[in-house]
Amino acid sequence: MRIAVCIKQVPDAEGRLKVAADGKWIDEDEIQFVINESDQYALEEALTLTEAHGGEVVVLSLGPDRVQDALRKALALGAKRAIHLEDSAFQGGDAHATARALAAAIQAEECDLVLTGAQSDDAGYGSTGSVLAGLLGWPHAWLVMGLEVEEGGTSAQVTREMESGMNELFRLQLPAVIEVQAGMNHPRYASLKGIMQAKRKPVDRPTPDDLGLTADQVGAAGSRLEIVDVAFPETDAGAQIFEGDAATAAKALLEKLRNEARVL
Amino acid sequence: MSQSIWIVMQQREGKLHRMSREAITAGQQLAAAVGGSASAVLVAGDDSLAAEVAGYDLEQVKVAAAPVLADYTPGAFVGALAAAIDAEKPAFVVFPHTYQSVDFVPRLSQEVGAALVPEAISFEQVDGELIWKRPILGGKLQARVRVKGEGTIFVTVQSGAFPADSAATGQAEIQALALPGITADREILGVEQAGEDEVDLTKADIILGVGRGVGGPDKLGPLEELAERLGADIGASRPVIDNGWLPRDRQIGSSGQTVAPKLYLAVGISGAIQHQVGMKGSTCVVAINKDKSAPIFGISQYGLVGDLHELVPALNEALAEAE
Ligand SMILES: Cc1cc2nc3c(=O)[nH]c(=O)nc-3n(C[C@H](O)[C@H](O)[C@H](O)COP(=O)(O)OP(=O)(O)OC[C@H]3O[C@@H](n4cnc5c(N)ncnc54)[C@H](O)[C@@H]3O)c2cc1C
Ligand SMILES: Nc1ncnc2c1ncn2[C@@H]1O[C@H](COP(=O)(O)O)[C@@H](O)[C@H]1O
Numbered sequence: 318m319r320i321a322v323c324i325k326q327v328p329d330a331e332g333r334l335k336v337a338a339d340g341k342w343i344d345e346d347e348i349q350f351v352i353n354e355s356d357q358y359a360l361e362e363a364l365t366l367t368e369a370h371g372g373e374v375v376v377l378s379l380g381p382d383r384v385q386d387a388l389r390k391a392l393a394l395g396a397k398r399a400i401h402l403e404d405s406a407f408q409g410g411d412a413h414a415t416a417r418a419l420a421a422a423i424q425a426e427e428c429d430l431v432l433t434g435a436q437s438d439d440a441g442y443g444s445t446g447s448v449l450a451g452l453l454g455w456p457h458a459w460l461v462m463g464l465e466v467e468e469g470g471t472s473a474q475v476t477r478e479m480e481s482g483m484n485e486l487f488r489l490q491l492p493a494v495i496e497v498q499a500g501m502n503h504p505r506y507a508s509l510k511g512i513m514q515a516k517r518k519p520v521d522r523p524t525p526d527d528l529g530l531t532a533d534q535v536g537a538a539g540s541r542l543e544i545v546d547v548a549f550p551e552t553d554a555g556a557q558i559f560e561g562d563a564a565t566a567a568k569a570l571l572e573k574l575r576n577e578a579r580v581l
Numbered sequence: 582m583s584q585s586i587w588i589v590m591q592q593r594e595g596k597l598h599r600m601s602r603e604a605i606t607a608g609q610q611l612a613a614a615v616g617g618s619a620s621a622v623l624v625a626g627d628d629s630l631a632a633e634v635a636g637y638d639l640e641q642v643k644v645a646a647a648p649v650l651a652d653y654t655p656g657a658f659v660g661a662l663a664a665a666i667d668a669e670k671p672a673f674v675v676f677p678h679t680y681q682s683v684d685f686v687p688r689l690s691q692e693v694g695a696a697l698v699p700e701a702i703s704f705e706q707v708d709g710e711l712i713w714k715r716p717i718l719g720g721k722l723q724a725r726v727r728v729k730g731e732g733t734i735f736v737t738v739q740s741g742a743f744p745a746d747s748a749a750t751g752q753a754e755i756q757a758l759a760l761p762g763i764t765a766d767r768e769i770l771g772v773e774q775a776g777e778d779e780v781d782l783t784k785a786d787i788i789l790g791v792g793r794g795v796g797g798p799d800k801l802g803p804l805e806e807l808a809e810r811l812g813a814d815i816g817a818s819r820p821v822i823d824n825g826w827l828p829r830d831r832q833i834g835s836s837g838q839t840v841a842p843k844l845y846l847a848v849g850i851s852g853a854i855q856h857q858v859g860m861k862g863s864t865c866v867v868a869i870n871k872d873k874s875a876p877i878f879g880i881s882q883y884g885l886v887g888d889l890h891e892l893v894p895a896l897n898e899a900l901a902e903a904e
Contacts (some may be wrong), residue, residue, distance in 0.1 A: 329691060330719065334722065343718070358823075413690070441715075441719075442687075443683045444687035448691045450688060451687075458655075478775065479680055481836075482776045482836065483773070484772065485769070486769075487769045499819065499820070500822060538592055540729070541732075542697035542727075542729075545724075546724070546725050547722050548723060550720070554877035555878075556868065556881040556883055557884070558878075563891040565886050565900065566895070567898070568899045570883055571896065574865070578864075578865045578882060580787070
């Protein structure tokens with residue numbers, strides 16, 4: 318099996334965020350970046366599948382120069398090759414524009430399966446994989462918690478999360494785009510050997526032209542959704558915050574819970 | 582020309598999804614703002630829910646009914662809706678932001694060439710232009726977005742953003758939609774419980790919610806002690822479960838249990854919408870978080886801002902002293 322995995326590099330959930338000077342995104346200067354959480358599970362699933370069925374994993378990421386680190390990490394974990402959509406024309410797109418670029422790159426790869434994450438932890442469109450599937454003309458499933466490729470490799474059994482702790486089971490035809498939900502498996506750690514090998518693995522950097530796309534089909538120019546500005550949410554209610562050292566704050570809170578809220 | 586706004590209902594087994602009504606509110610408000618008219622679209626195995634939907638203040642209830650639409654599959658739903666959208670070209674199509682919508686709406690938008698605003702929480706008109714607000718970065722920030730270019734705009738509306746009880750009632754005309762040949766692209770095999778289903782948190786009086794900020798399974802000790810002292814049950818945010826620190830049947834949120842205890846103590850939880858929908862019905866929410874701009878404080882009555890590894894032991898000590 319040849320499996321393409323789309324990984325996005327996103328700000329670390331732990332980091333302190335600041336709005337950028339132009340107000341249109343966060344200030345990326347002093348933050349750490351990581352592989353998007355659900356994408357880590359997608360990559361693990363792809364690696365496990367190729368271990369069981371043979372084949373190889375190709376990772377793709379659209380993003381600026383820093384995205385190299387995410388791709389190296391994926392290569393260290395076991396992916397064979399990487400494709401970095403780094404050209405400036407690709408950047409700043411909505412889910413449709415990003416999917417257009419990813420689809421063109423994947424079409425050149427002849428894959429049996431594409432795995433993506435369910436949702437990016439920054440933009441959070443929850444759309445890129447499904448749009449990608451539409452462009453490829455393949456079936457898709459979003460929020461997948463289980464995947465079993467069936468005998469012959471032409472169909473798969475899929476477990477998809479529903480609301481309120483229920484899952485839905487169905488069969489779909491391959492090739493397909495599977496959009497993985499966090500928690501599907503247990504992502505592995507990179508070995509020292511893997512990290513060494515990753516340094517020699519190839520990373521392609523096709524331009525829009527190489528993929529048969531024009532610059533106005535991708536990136537910000539190819540997008541209909543545009544960010545006006547970003548801001549921290551206004552919290553109208555506002556919690557009562559207890560300050561001071563831990564012991565004082567803890568006592569003040571307990572006093573309120575007993576005597577004001579009367580919940581203890 | 583008046584703009585037409587379609588509102589796609591979600592239903593299952595003859596019942597409307599609660600967020601379908603929220604989508605009606607959103608669609609009606611949008612119609613009022615842009616000077617358009619709102620109609621509902623029902624996609625189902627039969628038209629049995631049409632009369633109920635027709636009780637809202639809508640121009641029409643458009644019904645796409647066929648046996649192949651009785652069980653949801655993206656193939657059949659996209660097929661049915663794409664044909665109708667191509668034929669009538671509504672200005673806006675509003676959907677509830679449910680797991681089902683997110684599964685097929687992006688694909689439908691690609692199919693008909695519509696723009697998509699996912700997870701909208703509000704809209705405003707600025708100099709005649711519509712600006713939408715949606716959460717980004719797990720709700721830590723919000724983005725205002727606009728749509729460029731011509732053509733239909735899809736919007737999925739987030740849970741709780743447009744209250745269902747604001748939906749205006751009335752009398753709508755019911756109309757059948759012409760259906761092209763459509764096929765399911767999934768063979769449905771069934772539904773099952775996600776976790777073990779051993780822990781029922783829905784009846785708990787006090788819940789201590791453990792978040793990723795706790796840092797690891799080896800750091801649960803002081804939290805377990807606090808839960809015991811308070812007589813609390815332990816629940817958790819999704820990453821805590823995904824990382825295997827606690828079992829799946831402790832998950833609270835849109836994919837887990839929906840709880841409404843007297844007291845919900847969120848420790849190291851940022852308060853993403855998917856967590857909030859599972860616990861915002863709690864009488865009193867207390868957040869312990871080192872980041873004072875974490876969204877959880879927006880729905881809390883009380884908060885402690887600081888390192889939970891100091892604050893939780895301090896609470897334990899204060900409770901021990903009081904005993
Ligand atoms: C389709 C879908 C379904 C989902 N379903 C669910 C669901 O059912 N339930 C759910 O919970 N999530 C769900 N999620 C995930 C959700 O979007 C969030 O990612 C998740 O709730 C975040 O969990 P968290 O708050 O524990 O972690 P984070 O967002 O990482 O927050 C950790 C918090 O801990 C704080 N912190 C860190 N260290 C300390 C310290 N030492 N002292 C004090 N504070 C500290 C940080 O400031 C931060 O606010 C779902 C997501 C998707 C896409
Ligand atoms: N820039 C990108 N590069 C690679 N994959 C991406 C990119 N953006 C989105 N994806 C994939 O699409 C999934 C859904 O992203 P989104 O639609 O932004 O929520 C992610 O989890 C990734 O797998």
